[in-house]
Amino acid sequence: MELISSRARGAAFLLLLLLLHCCQIDTILGQKSDRALTVVENTEGREGGGADEEAEVSVDEDEGDLEVVQPTEDWQTLKPGQAVPAGSHVRLNLQTGQREVKLGEEQLKYWTQEHKETEEHQSTISPVELKRAMKKMKEDLNPVSKDTHQQDSVASKYRPLEELRRDMAQLDLLVETDVQIMKRLLDQFNSSKCTTEQKLSLLLELEYLVHQVDNAQTLSSMGGLQLILEGLNSTDFRLQESSAFVLGSAVSSNPEVQVKAVECGALQTLLTILATAQPIRVKKKVLFALASLLRNFPYAQRHFLSHGGLQVLSELFRADGGGVLRTRIVTMLYDMISEKELISQAGLDLVLDASHEERVRQYSEVSLQGELLEKGWCNLVPQLLESTEHDYREKALRALLAMAPMCLDQYRSHSSLLGSLLSLRDQYQEMVQSEMIVGEENGYYAEIVELINALHVKMKR
Known part of the structure; x- marks a missing residue:
């Protein structure tokens, strides 16, 4: 009984505290x-x-x-x-x-x-900003004034059409065509007041222009080839070098200009320069002009042989110790042999046009192989293999293969040619192994080995 009474008293006490607490909350809510x-x-x-x-x-x-x-x-x-x-x-x-x-x-x-920032900004719009916004709304609603203002703004940025036409008409007077430029350059070059330095500059500009076939033909019709030949005959080696450069660029792959150059005596002038004492830089450019004049032009090749061209080149080959001129000479001879061979093979076709038959006839009159054998080129070209330059050796091997049909007996009787080929093959085979290590199976050195093997096979037959 005492236990129940104590529990009842505790519950009553808690209930009383809860009622007092609720009353306090109600009082606070009513006041606040x-x-x-x-x-x-x-x-x-x-x-x-x-x-x-x-x-x-x-x-x-x-x-x-x-x-x-x-x-x-x-x-x-x-x-x-x-x-x-x-x-x-x-x-x-x-x-x-x-x-x-x-x-x-x-x-x-x-x-x-x-x-937050947007609401704060919107809630603090000043009367001045409101007036400005209303004014802009009125301008946007008035397209006439807006378009007028926009047109005025655009007109202020551009010039009137009449003024542009007038300026373009004046510019047309200053624009020169290539023909006008070449005529002006030739007039300046032919002037007595033109100095050597000015002539060198004019020749440089002409060389740039004559790379185009039409410009080279126009230069020839204007008499420009005669001025270039005068530069080749100059005593100043700089004018000789620049003139030969212009001539070589003008006749390159341009049959019409090639014919006129031969008619003007360019072939004899080039051979004369090669036969006389000249700086090597001049002879390099003269060989470039000579090769361009002879390429794909059997008429010029026939005159080249009849004027002792191979004899001039053989003396120049023997005198060159560095190999630069030798390589250019051998490359030119290889091109001439290959051209005639290709024309002869094409002549076996059943269907030929008249122009091709004429080219076959002209090449048949060029006795290049016999002249090479007679002038001792079968023993001269192998000397280029002694060079340490890979490019020089490659050019020599290609020329030796092209000359093989007429030079096999001389090759076999040559005292050191076979030994040189075997030594070069061993050397380049080692280089081929190095190429294969880096993943180049058909590299440059492998191509040289193939050339050596092909020549070796021809000599062993």
């Missing part, structure tokens, strides 16, 4: 607010160590002109008479007895700093 609020208990949790209660508050529709507080992410105190937007979180701080509010979860989700 004269507006009806709906408090929804926050079941997700409590803050402030159980000292505060959190609720969601909605304001009655008959609020009138209330001062609406804009909630933030942090709790802020509500003053009497202030209202909050729907969806805000409101709590009663039991320690201070004041209401506090902050953004609700859905509001906080979409409430970013950018939105």
Whole structure:
């Protein structure tokens, strides 16, 4: 019985405390607010160590002109008479007895700093900015004035059409065609006041222009080849070099200019320069001009042989110790042999036109093989194999193979040719192994080995 009585007394005491606590809350609510609020208990949790209660508050529709507080992410105190937007979180701080509010979860989700700045800016529009905006709206609604202003702005940036036409007409007077440029250059070159330095500059400009077939033909019709030949006969080796460069570029792959150059005596002039003492830089350019003049031109090749061209080249080959001129000479001879061979093979076709038959006939009159054998070229070309330059050796091997049909007996009787070929093959086979290590199975050195083997096979037959 005593145990039951003590339990009853404890329960009564707790009930009394609960009633007093509820009365205190009702008193505080009655003092702090004269507006009806709906408090929804926050079941997700409590803050402030159980000292505060959190609720969601909605304001009655008959609020009138209330001062609406804009909630933030942090709790802020509500003053009497202030209202909050729907969806805000409101709590009663039991320690201070004041209401506090902050953004609700859905509001906080979409409430970013950018939105805050936008709202603050929109809420603080000054009267001046409002007037400016209204003025711009009126201008946009008036397309006539807007278009007029835009046209004036565009007109101020561009020049009138009449002025442009006048300027273009003046520019047309300053534009020169290639023909006009070459005529002007030739007139300046032929002038008595033109210095050597100026002539060198003019020749450089001409060389650039005559790479085009039409320009080279125009230069020839203007008498430009005669001026170039005068430069070749000059005592100044610089003019000789530049003139030979222009001539070689003009006749290259240009049959019409090749014919006129031979008629003007260019072939004899080039051979004369090669036969006389000249700097090596001059002879290099003269050999370039000679090779361009003879290429694919059997008429010029026949005159070259009849004027002792191979004899001039053989003396130049023997005198050259560096190999630069030798390589150019051997390359030119190889081209001449290959051209005739290709024409002869094409002549075996059943269907031939008249022009091709004429070319076959002209090449048949060029006795190049016999002249090479007679002038000792079968023993001269192997000397180029002694060079340490791979390119020189390659050119020599190709020429030796092309000359093999007429020079096999001389090759076999040559005292050191076979030994040189075997030594070179061993040397290049080692280089081929190095190429294969780096993944080059058909490299440059392998090609040289094939040339050596092909020549060796011909000599062993």
